Amino acid sequence: MIRTVEPEPHASAPVLAAYSYCEAVTGQQARNFAYGIRLLPTPKRRAMSAVYAFSRRVDDIGDGALSPDVKVARLEDTRALLGRVREGGVDEDETDPVAVALAHASEQFPIPLGGLDELIDGVLMDVRGETYETWDDLKVYCRCVAGAIGRVSLGVFGTEPGARGAERAPEYADTLGLALQLTNILRDVREDAQGGRTYLPADDLAKFGCSAGFRRRIPSPDSDFAGLVHFEVRRARALFAEGYRLLPMLDRRSGACVAAMAGIYRRLLDRIEREPEAVLRGRVSLPGREKAYVAVRGLSGLDARHVTRRTVSRAVRRRV
Structure with missing residues (x-):
């Protein structure tokens, strides 16, 4: 059974700012996703916004007007960032709000971050034109x-x-x-x-x-x-x-x-x-x-x- 870890009642100002950024991205760019996550309690809504913002970044690389080689390089950079999140190598002083929010969310909830690696694999399939x-x-x-x-x-x-x-x-x-x-x-x-x-x-x-x-x-x-x-x-x-x-x-x-x-x-x-x-x-x-x-x-x-x-x-x- 997958159990949700009870989130901490308070988050620091940098973490809250990172979540606010991710929620803004979600509200502006998620045509259908945002309607669902509005129904969640605040900690889960913030965590889902962090997941969406990271996923949006990956999708935007795949859909961008870049050469395939540049796309592959950026996707692998994003995978490296995900690796740092997984290993606890991102702290709240990072300048990347998506990384800060995702790192905090993954501490609060048992998020299987390997799924985001799979997302990167899927976008690489697009880049290769499969x-x-x-x-x-x-x-x-x-x-x-x-x-x-x-x-x-x-x-x-x-x-x-x-x-x-x-x-x-x-x-x-x-x-x-x-x-x-x-x-x-x-x-x-x-x-x-x-x-x-x-x-x-x-x-x-x-x-x-x-x-x-x-x-x-x-x-x-x-x-x-x-x-x-x-x-x-x-x-x-x-x-x-x-x-x-x-x-x-x-x-x-x-x-x-x-x-x-x-x-x-x-x-x-x-x-x-x-x-x-x-x-x-x-x-x-x-x-x-x-x-x-x-x-x-x-x-x-x-x-x-x-x-x-x-x-x-x-x-x-x-x-x-």
């Missing part, structure tokens, strides 16, 4: 850039004492990360194509006549783009169903946080399913008021066990 022949291949990438973050987050959330099946909580957190990442891939399919990236498995693209890619706003007439999207949506729903088994293992506010983030992505998936070709015209998103509604609904009493039973039942009927 493509994926099968879903099993793509899962390796998704586990690095999203499943690992689910497991890192679980270190902050912890599991409820006596929660049934809690030994499988990291597995469910990982699977929920895969569901979120596959939804991201569907949402960003044209944007990624314009950047020279294709994530969907080549086997799936060939099956639905979509191997030519997604640079056009209108799918090729000899392709079944809607069929491809619906196939991947079903796969994502099955992953959500499995990942939702995590919710009853969490305390109320941590469960609400996860339910809010996952709920936003599931609604996004619903929109993509209803109008597959919309992802070729631009980024599909939810309005802020709808995201806020999902977050409040999660906190105000959406029963995690009910959600899990209902979602699993639906997935069984529609399994890929």
Whole structure:
């Protein structure tokens, strides 16, 4: 069982300033993530902001307008910084607020920092321009850039004492990360194509006549783009169903946080399913008021066990 360490009641001024920086980064740049972590108590919210700010730094290196060699060097520098955090080599006088906040968070919570190493590995896969022949291949990438973050987050959330099946909580957190990442891939399919990236498995693209890619706003007439999207949506729903088994293992506010983030992505998936070709015209998103509604609904009493039973039942009927 993963247990949350009770955080210290007070942090020093430099540590609080570092957390404030990370929370500002999260609020400004996390389109969906921020809605969930607002539901957490302050120590967990700060820790999750530190995790996000570090992850954002890694992603920004991968997405930046730099040569591959420079990206690799910066990612390895970031890995070295993570190593110092892991070894207790970062103190509150450091000038890097992300390092200070992450170091403090990892002292307060049993965060598996190796998951952030996996994130760096995943972004290196992007830098190398890797493509994926099968879903099993793509899962390796998704586990690095999203499943690992689910497991890192679980270190902050912890599991409820006596929660049934809690030994499988990291597995469910990982699977929920895969569901979120596959939804991201569907949402960003044209944007990624314009950047020279294709994530969907080549086997799936060939099956639905979509191997030519997604640079056009209108799918090729000899392709079944809607069929491809619906196939991947079903796969994502099955992953959500499995990942939702995590919710009853969490305390109320941590469960609400996860339910809010996952709920936003599931609604996004619903929109993509209803109008597959919309992802070729631009980024599909939810309005802020709808995201806020999902977050409040999660906190105000959406029963995690009910959600899990209902979602699993639906997935069984529609399994890929």
